[in-house]
Amino acid sequence: MLKGRTLVVATAHGKEKAIAPLLESRMNIRCIVPAAFPSDSLGTFTGEIERALTPLDAAREKCKMALDATGYSLAVASEGSFGPHPTIPFMPCDDELLVLMDTEHDFEIAVRELSTETNFATEDIHQLDALHTFAERVGFPSHALILRATYTDGRKETIEKGIQSEEKLHELFTAFLKQGASVRAETDMRAHFNPTRMKVIEKAALRLVERMESECPKCTTPGFGIVRYLPGLPCGFCGMPTASSMYAEKGCVKCDYSEREAFPHGKQEEDPMYCAFCNP
Ligand SMILES: [Zn+2]
Ligand SMILES: [Zn+2]
Numbered sequence: 001m002l003k004g005r006t007l008v009v010a011t012a013h014g015k016e017k018a019i020a021p022l023l024e025s026r027m028n029i030r031c032i033v034p035a036a037f038p039s040d041s042l043g044t045f046t047g048e049i050e051r052a053l054t055p056l057d058a059a060r061e062k063c064k065m066a067l068d069a070t071g072y073s074l075a076v077a078s079e080g081s082f083g084p085h086p087t088i089p090f091m092p093c094d095d096e097l098l099v100l101m102d103t104e105h106d107f108e109i110a111v112r113e114l115s116t117e118t119n120f121a122t123e124d125i126h127q128l129d130a131l132h133t134f135a136e137r138v139g140f141p142s143h144a145l146i147l148r149a150t151y152t153d154g155r156k157e158t159i160e161k162g163i164q165s166e167e168k169l170h171e172l173f174t175a176f177l178k179q180g181a182s183v184r185a186e187t188d189m190r191a192h193f194n195p196t197r198m199k200v201i202e203k204a205a206l207r208l209v210e211r212m213e214s215e216c217p218k219c220t221t222p223g224f225g226i227v228r229y230l231p232g233l234p235c236g237f238c239g240m241p242t243a244s245s246m247y248a249e250k251g252c253v254k255c256d257y258s259e260r261e262a263f264p265h266g267k268q269e270e271d272p273m274y275c276a277f278c279n280p
Helices: 016-027 055-070 128-137 166-178 195-212
Strands: 006-010 030-032 074-084 092-102 107-115 122-125 145-150 158-163 182-187 225-231 245-251 258-262
Touching: 006 016, 006 055, 016 030, 016 074, 016 195, 055 074, 055 092, 055 107, 074 195, 092 195, 107 195, 122 128, 128 166, 128 182, 145 166, 158 166, 166 182
Parallel strands: 006 030, 006 074
Antiparallel strands: 074 092, 092 107, 122 182, 145 158, 145 182, 225 245, 245 258
16 A cells, blocks of 8 residues: 555654654655645744644644645654653653554554653753753753743743754853843754654654554555553452453554454453452
């Protein structure tokens, strides 16, 4: 279904470097990048343009824009979100979503890579020393910084992005202080300014390739894989069902075929510690 086709990588931020080589070598497709792709129109990390769509809808929208702009029928887009980890308190994480859209065969495949490998951070900075410490901690200058200056007298805030040199950082920071601004330093999370993020996108691309290599046994559409886990793993002491996974349900991205795999985590019974009857 995909062999020999052209895949449009919907990015303006050099993400094709993380995505294209893997997909070209493993999937036997040709990757192209649309000229001047306006992905920032869907929102920016720094908030000048609000991100109104969910990450999934934003990635879909990018795919559609790329297909409209080029006339092809196969596109991939990524959408990153940064913030606290959903289950580990105070741990920043990079949540990368990759969506592959095929309008010729009418299906899409979405994969997600949740990683704690990120330099994502922001800090209010009052002194040059603190700025240095922050910069060092987040991997500057190989990772770019953003300085955001806000004013109490109603002047519009100023955002300087993609700062990659010590001189520029000093110059902007001292100028902002002179203007009476409050300064916040932020990591620049745009992929081409953030090698750590680029690596996470590469991992997401690997996940996508692995998913694409798995075909639906019924209709042969690529992307067959786990869609959800079903609870009910029996307790090892009393045998009652627990909240732990008993089955993994694999599904097709196009037809309604699905199958269940028992004991997806290799365990046939759960520790009574996690049993609502033995350990209420
Ligand atoms: Zn029990
Ligand atoms: Zn199918």
